[in-house]
Amino acid sequence: MDIVAIDIGGMDIVAMDTAGRIPRLQALLPAAGCDGLVISQLSNIRYLTGFTGSAAIVLVTADEAVLVTDGRYDSQSAEELSRARVTARIEVGLPPVQEKVLEEAAIGLRRIGLEAGSVSWARQRHLAADVFVRAELVATDGLVESLRLVKDEGELGAMRTAAAIADAALARVRPQLVAGIAEVEVANTLDFEMRTLGATRSSFETIVASGPNGAKPHARPSRRLLERGELVVMDFGAVFDGYCSDMTRTLCIGEPASAALGRMVEVVRASQAAGLASVRAGVAASEVDSACRTVIAEAGWSDAFVHGTGHGVGLDIHEGPRVGPTSDATLLANSVITVEPGVYLPDHGGVRIEDTVVVTAEGCRPLTTSPKDLMV
Ligand code: ZN
Ligand code: ZN
Numbered sequence: 001m002d003i004v005a006i007d008i009g010g011m012d013i014v015a016m017d018t019a020g021r022i023p024r025l026q027a028l029l030p031a032a033g034c035d036g037l038v039i040s041q042l043s044n045i046r047y048l049t050g051f052t053g054s055a056a057i058v059l060v061t062a063d064e065a066v067l068v069t070d071g072r073y074d075s076q077s078a079e080e081l082s083r084a085r086v087t088a089r090i091e092v093g094l095p096p097v098q099e100k101v102l103e104e105a106a107i108g109l110r111r112i113g114l115e116a117g118s119v120s121w122a123r124q125r126h127l128a129a130d131v132f133v134r135a136e137l138v139a140t141d142g143l144v145e146s147l148r149l150v151k152d153e154g155e156l157g158a159m160r161t162a163a164a165i166a167d168a169a170l171a172r173v174r175p176q177l178v179a180g181i182a183e184v185e186v187a188n189t190l191d192f193e194m195r196t197l198g199a200t201r202s203s204f205e206t207i208v209a210s211g212p213n214g215a216k217p218h219a220r221p222s223r224r225l226l227e228r229g230e231l232v233v234m235d236f237g238a239v240f241d242g243y244c245s246d247m248t249r250t251l252c253i254g255e256p257a258s259a260a261l262g263r264m265v266e267v268v269r270a271s272q273a274a275g276l277a278s279v280r281a282g283v284a285a286s287e288v289d290s291a292c293r294t295v296i297a298e299a300g301w302s303d304a305f306v307h308g309t310g311h312g313v314g315l316d317i318h319e320g321p322r323v324g325p326t327s328d329a330t331l332l333a334n335s336v337i338t339v340e341p342g343v344y345l346p347d348h349g350g351v352r353i354e355d356t357v358v359v360t361a362e363g364c365r366p367l368t369t370s371p372k373d374l375m376v
Helices: 018-028 042-049 071-083 095-105 121-131 143-148 153-176 183-196 211-215 259-278 285-298
Strands: 036-039 057-061 065-069 089-092 111-115 136-140 207-210 231-236 238-240 247-252 310-312 319-323 336-339 342-345 349-352 355-359 364-366
Touching (some): 018 042, 018 057, 042 057, 065 071, 065 095, 071 089, 089 095, 095 121, 111 143, 153 231, 153 238, 183 207, 211 231, 211 349, 231 349, 247 259, 259 336, 259 342, 259 355, 285 319
Antiparallel strands (some): 057 065, 207 231, 231 247, 355 364
């Protein structure tokens, strides 16, 4: 088995600016109406501190940050925070000890924010009744996520590598696509190649959907065998250094079996090109959606484009900004988004083409660069 280093274009790998993030979050607290914020969402914790374990809570106040975790992560938390040059107090113990630490760190705080999107009702009640008894708990929405919208050079480097891994994996799998191979086998090979090429894991469950299965945008790979002349939708991504890539290519073994399939591919290709051409810092995300949707509607298939045009990507495979008809986001330079229109016709199959791109002042820079030609 060959482990191949990915060439990321000779660019120096720039360290992430993890240490600057807690101060930027602290600056947001007054406007959010709280003097402390409890961060329990793990990808937010990773973003703020560099900690990659599966259990921790961070309390950020105006003048300090405390990370509590359990004994499994004693040395790991110290190593990771120090590597990220993050200034935070680390306290290790069982949950009652962690809660005691949080309670003491919160003395004097009047309004403590919780991440409304990731704290359960039961958890909120417990924190209010047993841990932060003297403070008022307030719901906050998207504070850390708002910082995560704009990627630093280190994050972009990780995402460039994640995308290059997915590109290289597809290049290896493409020649293996022949009639008679099962969807699940293709998906397994893609996953295997991405890990061989240096991915920590796949960004999500790899989609390989052939023929009629392609008409379901999120089909699960099945034992169905690929056939000549039908379309195969492959949607997959790699995680590198915590950051995801996301790409879809639609392929065909030989010539498409019908004129309708060929036309679907042409329309989606044109739609995606229009979407990519509309991306620029300062543009409304809904405009990118409408650029894609208009092309598909003109072909008479507006009902067959059943999802939004794209989403932000980063530590999570789906994060801000949303790129859809009802999105109120304006694209920012150095946000990373996907552009992924599709057409799904139950009698024919499906087509989706997706790239992960960096938003720039002039337009966008694609991270995923696999060829978009149809036939293998
Ligand atoms: Zn995708
Ligand atoms: Zn996507």
